[in-house]
Amino acid sequence: MENLPKEIKEIIKDCYPYIKEFNPAQKHVIESGYLETKDNYVIAIPTASGKTVLGVMATLKSILNGGKAVYAAPLISIQNEKVKEFKKFENHGIKVGKHPNSSDLSVMVFESFDALTRFSWDTLRDVDTLIIDEFHMIGEYSRGPTLECAITRAKIINPNLRIVALSATLQNMEEIEGWLDAKIVEHDYRPVPLNKEVLNTEMFNTSNKNEVVVKIVEKAIEDNSQALSFVSTRLFTESLANFVAGKIKRKITSEQKKRFKKVAEAILEVPKKKGSRPTSTCLKLAESAENGAVFHHAGLFNEQKEIIEEEFREGNLLMIAATPSLMYGVNLPSRSVIIRDYTRWTSQGPQAIPVFDYEQMSGRAGRPQYDDVGFSYLIAKSLDEAYDLQERYVYGEVETTNSKLIENKDAIYKQIIAQIASNLSKTPEEIQDFFKMTFYGYQMSNNPSMALFADDSLKFEIESALEFLLKNGIIQATPSGLSATPFGNLIAKSNYSVETAVKLKEYALQVESIDLNQLIYHLASTPDLPLISFKSRKSKEPVREMMAKKGLFAVNIGNPEATTVALIEWIDERNEYEIENAYNVYSASSRRSAYEASLLVKFLKNIFEAIGKYNHSKDLDYISARLYYGVKEDLITLVLGVKRLGRKRARALVDTFGEDLRPYSLKQLQNVEGIGPKLAEKIKIFSETYDI
Numbered sequence: 001m002e003n004l005p006k007e008i009k010e011i012i013k014d015c016y017p018y019i020k021e022f023n024p025a026q027k028h029v030i031e032s033g034y035l036e037t038k039d040n041y042v043i044a045i046p047t048a049s050g051k052t053v054l055g056v057m058a059t060l061k062s063i064l065n066g067g068k069a070v071y072a073a074p075l076i077s078i079q080n081e082k083v084k085e086f087k088k089f090e091n092h093g094i095k096v097g098k099h100p101n102s103s104d105l106s107v108m109v110f111e112s113f114d115a116l117t118r119f120s121w122d123t124l125r126d127v128d129t130l131i132i133d134e135f136h137m138i139g140e141y142s143r144g145p146t147l148e149c150a151i152t153r154a155k156i157i158n159p160n161l162r163i164v165a166l167s168a169t170l171q172n173m174e175e176i177e178g179w180l181d182a183k184i185v186e187h188d189y190r191p192v193p194l195n196k197e198v199l200n201t202e203m204f205n206t207s208n209k210n211e212v213v214v215k216i217v218e219k220a221i222e223d224n225s226q227a228l229s230f231v232s233t234r235l236f237t238e239s240l241a242n243f244v245a246g247k248i249k250r251k252i253t254s255e256q257k258k259r260f261k262k263v264a265e266a267i268l269e270v271p272k273k274k275g276s277r278p279t280s281t282c283l284k285l286a287e288s289a290e291n292g293a294v295f296h297h298a299g300l301f302n303e304q305k306e307i308i309e310e311e312f313r314e315g316n317l318l319m320i321a322a323t324p325s326l327m328y329g330v331n332l333p334s335r336s337v338i339i340r341d342y343t344r345w346t347s348q349g350p351q352a353i354p355v356f357d358y359e360q361m362s363g364r365a366g367r368p369q370y371d372d373v374g375f376s377y378l379i380a381k382s383l384d385e386a387y388d389l390q391e392r393y394v395y396g397e398v399e400t401t402n403s404k405l406i407e408n409k410d411a412i413y414k415q416i417i418a419q420i421a422s423n424l425s426k427t428p429e430e431i432q433d434f435f436k437m438t439f440y441g442y443q444m445s446n447n448p449s450m451a452l453f454a455d456d457s458l459k460f461e462i463e464s465a466l467e468f469l470l471k472n473g474i475i476q477a478t479p480s481g482l483s484a485t486p487f488g489n490l491i492a493k494s495n496y497s498v499e500t501a502v503k504l505k506e507y508a509l510q511v512e513s514i515d516l517n518q519l520i521y522h523l524a525s526t527p528d529l530p531l532i533s534f535k536s537r538k539s540k541e542p543v544r545e546m547m548a549k550k551g552l553f554a555v556n557i558g559n560p561e562a563t564t565v566a567l568i569e570w571i572d573e574r575n576e577y578e579i580e581n582a583y584n585v586y587s588a589s590s591r592r593s594a595y596e597a598s599l600l601v602k603f604l605k606n607i608f609e610a611i612g613k614y615n616h617s618k619d620l621d622y623i624s625a626r627l628y629y630g631v632k633e634d635l636i637t638l639v640l641g642v643k644r645l646g647r648k649r650a651r652a653l654v655d656t657f658g659e660d661l662r663p664y665s666l667k668q669l670q671n672v673e674g675i676g677p678k679l680a681e682k683i684k685i686f687s688e689t690y691d692i
């Protein structure tokens, strides 16, 4: 640390007291001089080697010089974790937040940073340093194109912006170096040695992979360590946790049992606080938590996922069975990582995961704060398969990272709209120039066998995209060049996909009067509504019956239909427990899905208005509020008027006193469960102001 500028050293020492000295990979990066120059850098060092703090030091450098920095991360969960980590800098006078308008150091998800490059140019020009975490996501289908186009635009709008990308080592580092005009620093030191092994079920005299997981967890119990298991589906996380919990029951001490019990209780408290009895998923989770094994997937309440991560960190859980969503960025004390499934479900059936994902999952094992060694176990069914997997994954090389921009049609549309709406491109040629500057453009023109086709193929893609955008009334040709229509401007300002916008516009054009149920079904057919999934292949009949009862026609019953009925029930004031019981779905996502649906309805209202239909605005406001609060129509005014009242207490109030609350005293109002003096006062003021 000796060579660091004094102020940076002080902040790091204070905020990361456990960092006594930098490890060889970090030293190598620091010695490369990245803190002394304004050059762009790509820092490519192994998992767990401490990339964050290197990025942080570059931000501190610019902030201490009076500048601003953005730390861009791919997922909201990583964003929240980093904000928490960086908040400590506030003791040193550095404002930390989520937007550069109000902070010196802002942690933004890629999509929000992209929005800065589209509209907030003055703010973007105030940013001196951009750190891109998990930069390797540039090759991912959905987030990659957003990231590469945001970087391209940011460089145009703010040519002085310094970019420091934090990445895993990729196959085609030189390409990235060339595109970003950056220096690459690489090092292969991992502070915690990682042993990678392929086990096979035959070695354990079984044909059941879960038995092998149990053996590893039992070994972990003996070593006083913990394990993280990756499987391919939500259902598998549940069955594995359950299986392991049943087997290790007898191996755990009574003291451990007590701690696990507390975790189980905390898990069950989550639905209760939300006014629902625990769903069967919650009960299942709590039951396996009592024996120290849990599952972690998107069908849980967010608060439950937080409890699991926190308690695991505290050593109060032995094993987490997770879907691959936990493979990026998380820092958990799992000395062992078990990759039980090396395939993933895709629309083409099960596909083997890339070597890159194997590396990221393995990389969760053995993290510096917690362990001095890590083990990654991949489980095969037979000796032959083990041999193959060893060749492919343990000795295999990570794949080349390619731009997905041209494969993702929605991303092309969205980026063209962004260019036109922000007046950066006015002609097809200018759009083409922009795309040539992206990672896609760079890869095409620098690939000897592709370079010949690069221009023609890009021209073709852009022309067909422009045709689509003109046909759908998103852009128009004017004598002064291409411009966005009011509808196009709405798309440009939103983070919604073009497919969603076009589907909603079709709805707005066709509909005479709004049918609430049909509208919800329509929202569930767009890619921007987070869907509520079926829990298993058990009967889908209840969903089919409810659809029919509500006059909705569906050929197949899948997650969009499950979401539709769940949301219809949600705004009829059913809780998660009731929804799960009735329809066999992961109802913990209901609130989030309803919230996103309420935002989509607002977007739809804007679309109606953009096409000159104003007569539905009030209805849409009501529907949006019903989805937001999860209430029937009669409660809307009350939940809107009294902040933090919530639907459960609002219903109890109206059931007890009727709609007119004016005649009742503060004391009487407090007879309703959950209403204290402060809330009663707010209700009183509200009821006297508004006649409800």
Ligand SMILES: Nc1ncnc2c1ncn2[C@@H]1O[C@H](COP(=O)(O)OP(=O)(O)OP(=O)(O)O)[C@@H](O)[C@H]1O
Pocket (backbone or CB within 6 Å): 016, 018, 019, 020, 021, 022, 023, 026, 046, 047, 048, 049, 050, 051, 052, 053, 328, 329, 330, 331, 363, 364, 367, 368, 369
């Ligand atoms: N020199 C150090 N000594 C001890 N701990 C360190 C050191 N540098 C970083 N750490 C800690 O190591 C942990 C891992 O660091 P970080 O999350 O930055 O890893 P990473 O390189 O981003 O890994 P990954 O790509 O796997 O997410 C963090 O808790 C971090 O604070």
